[in-house]
Amino acid sequence: MEIEQGRGNTPAESPFQRVMPGIVTASTDEVFALARKSSLWPLTFGLACCAIEMISTFMPHHDLDRFGIVTWPTPRQSDLIIIAGTVVKKMADPIKLLYEQMPDPKWVIAMGSCATNGGPYYRSYSVVMGVDHIIPVDIYVPGCPPRPEALMDGLLKLQEKITADARARKLG
């Protein structure tokens, strides 16, 4: 049986490839975004209960390595910070300092209800009502604490966001 070019699951013949075989064109923003999203290095930084679930997510049962996500203990080489837990007023300045130490581009995930809006401690005198009062947040992961699956979903959403942002930048 002969396979007809351009039908079924074979790609259509491209005149472009005939002229310049093996060449792909894309905007640099999109290529960088692909690289960035495929190797996110979150800072090893746990605050409270959510940190245990975050560690569970990194451990073999859920295995974040397959998304290219590897923890890194210093902010200077990380590009993602996961705020996993309650942010209290005493911790607010260190968190801001950590965020400012990270090189651009950088992203923030607020994990759990405490980091989102104070959660069960919304009446407390010493808790910051959400980490977005201190640093800008890209993704909010709901839950108290969120399941590892929820955090993984948040990370995948962040990957989508990184590519979508690059595309939007090209258009704008």
Next chain:
Amino acid sequence: MTTEEQGPESGPDSEAKRPAPITAPKGRRAPDAPTVEAALTPSGEALAALLPDVLAPFELEIGADIDEVVCRVAPEHVAEVCAALKSDTRTFMKYLRLITVVDYEENDQEFEVVYHLYSLEHQHKMVLKARVPAADPALPTVTTVWRGADWYEREMHDLFGVVFSGHPNLVTLILPDGFEGYPGRKSYPLHDYDEW
């Protein structure tokens, strides 16, 4: 007794950021709540009988709460009483379980400092209580008796402003530096948070 007025917060009120002075909603506090009955174990009764002997020089008021012997002393004697309880071979209270402060400012203008002690040798447990005036809450430190009292006293200093005189390092422990007010006290507004 104005027990009706110092009740806890209700659910819906908590939505407001800085609500008016806290008033008890109906039904949250029983006006004539029953009091729990004390029933000391034999070992507790033995300890209660022993205490006046061990602490002979001090004025004591011995009672009981459920299964614990409660001993009230004057605040200025706390350190000496604790030292006596720890060193006396009949009590041997070597394990300091807990130091805490209970706020009775509204009714009695007093704070109650509570020490929970335990003796591993005799398996005796007891509660030592001292009341200090809320206007000038000060009493001697027990860090000289148990080293484990160190952080408890610093914490209580942070939260209630109780001064433990003689403490080697009575500085801020758990609150941020420069925090104003004593958030453990009931008079401290619970909803007092600033938007950052």
Next chain:
Amino acid sequence: MPELPAQPTPPTRIDNDHGGTDMWINMGPQHPATHGVFRMELALDSELIVDAISHIGYLHRGSERLFENEIYSQIITLFDRLDYVSNFNNELVLVMAVEKLMSLEVPDRAEYIRVILCELNRIASHLVFIGTFALDMGALTPSLYTFRDREKILALFEATSGARMMHNYFRVGGVKQDVVDDFPQRVNSLLGELERGIDEVDQLLSHGEVFVERTRGIAVIDGETALDWGLTGACLRASGVAYDVRVDEPYSVYDRLDFAVPIGTAGDTWDRYYLRVLEARQSIIIVRQAIQQMEPGPIQTKVRAIARPPKGEVYAHAENPRGDFAVYLVSEGGESPYRLKVRPPSFCNLMPLRDLLIGHYVADAVVILGSLDIVLGEVDR
């Protein structure tokens, strides 16, 4: 009882002006080996630690003040979040305090369910300790094994309470709902897997030469001093003091169960580590017995939906994975406590850190801190 090693007299530090040739280094609050947001400053003389200052409070959430404004069933949810590695054990202490105040009798089946879940939680907590302790020393592999086994325990917890970590399952006078039908079978097969898992990690780690070199004789504390500092749990028993709340003041149904309390001799870091391995094995024995003794029956005493204990004061405590966890509850007869103070074992276990660190190498600092097994949610509350 072993003697404390001779320690250099530390310089006392009142302000930043320490002079001399020391170097002060800062560790935390963001440091992978501080198990949360603990911060310490270390004064070094070449590689030796000569002084240390601990800073806590980076997770002070004001829980004790919040307790005074919530009804008891709401406080259970906040207790879950205190020591967030052993949630069931925390809940147990609170409900025990309220039950003691109300003189409630809890049905046997509920007590057995509680004990089984608490002991499984102890194993889960010790597994986290073993994994992170090895991680502190640079051994990544054991943590992969321990977290694999912990997931299996969490799966059972989820089947029972509906949540992996924050269960909110114990109630005043019983438990929320009965366990799943095949609970005994599930637990038994889980125990077999856990036994193998613990043995595996034990063989992998405990007697390795490098591991023993780094932990033997490090941060020795003798029994008298440990008790003076208020140390409890494995930290105290490693120093040779046999104090376990489950044995000394039995609560729940522990008086019907037969188990041993492992006691250490040297009081050093290795003992503190190995006691937890032994304790996890004892927990398996406890759960086996409890499963056998558990019989069908009611799981909840009849009690007002919103508990209203009488006026009075109560002190209830239990043996948590980290030590003697206690609750001092003052009730004025309302639906909320007048004062609820938690005795956090991690808080006390952390206190002697300065004494333990002084005289050791800076590389041992994380190992010593790790061996105390602190959870900052409980230290700061």
